[in-house]
Amino acid sequence: MDSVESAGGRLGAVLSAPRSGAVALGRHGPWLVTTPALARRVLTDPGRFDFPGDVSRSGDLSSSRGATRSGHVVFAPLTPDAVARGVAVLDGEWDAALAEHDRRAPGEAYDAMALLRRPVARSTVAAVLDTDTRTRDLVADLTLAWIDSLAPVISARRPPGRWSRVRRGERDARFALDDALSAVPGLPAPAEQVATVLAAGVQVPIAAGAWLLGWIAAHPADHDPVHAVWETLRLTPPTWITARITTEPVDLAGTAVPAGRVVLVSPLLLGRLDELVPGDPDGGFDPTRWEDTSRRPGAWLPFGAGPHACPGRTLGLGQLVHVATWAGRHRLALAEHVRIDQSRGISPLPCRFTVVS
Ligand code: HEM
Known part of the structure; x- marks a missing residue:
């Protein structure tokens, strides 16, 4: 597996920055905060640290489309019933996806990102919309199509023009999803907001699940699923x-940052700080470190914090624990070297594995 530590690009720049509080990564920023206290301050004070309006090119779908603080929609966390519905659907759909692969390509390695698509999409749609199976599956496929159409928009070097092929493709996919959602009786929120929740709640857990399978395949052992x-x-x-x-101008532990500048918070960087992690934070994949309960898992903010914290956290964790539990019943092996795709958050590309037993 390629290591994040030796990755180039933005990842490398962030990880190699001095961990001295707030660090300017360029002459006019962006500024990166490197302590848990500053990270919390930035994420929990939307009055001074505004949520960026245009997320379509931020490299991350985990954000909504409101352009300003006042226009931004705050999403309520999913209810326990919704989470239970979503996890139950993942249970059945995961087995179905494995069986489908074995039928179509017996003996061939599984591609984690591909394998997780439908189970995660249907699970998240089931949690967000309490609807019939046909509608659920249609909305899940249209959400996946929209996410796919956004990929070239997000990863383009320069913003594609409004009437470019990729922009038109993205708009068409988005309208198809909006139309399907508008036809759902008792939609919990306007179609545009539901679409945003679905996109965030599908793309990120697919990547997280693929990383999980990759790590477990690279480190076969009897892992506790929650710790993994x-x-x-x-x-x-x-x-x-x-x-x-x-x-407005802000002071970040002695570093002056003018108004209108970008401040970055990196859960990946925070997850490598001694104070937040039991054992050696640079010691690689070691789920047993979490047997030590002196540190709270999640203190490095993988689900964010404050008003824009992830409303699907419990569902995301439930989906991942289900996948880890399945993996724990087998022995997985990586079928090929895993690289890091930085085009939209981070995802493992490819992440192909076999089930040895
Ligand atoms: C392992 C799975 C997941 C991870 C690691 C994750 C991570 C995150 C993070 C870090 C944020 C905050 C981004 C920021 O502050 O800029 C976020 C926001 C969000 N997440 Fe998740 N998420 C996961 C699963 C889900 C699921 C299952 C759903 C939906 C059901 C979901 C829906 C959202 C939404 C709608 C937002 C935007 C909240 C806002 O802007 O107010 N996420 N997620």
């Missing part, structure tokens, strides 16, 4: 960085 999940979210949180914009 936290260790995955520590080493490779899919939303490895998030941004806020200062609304």
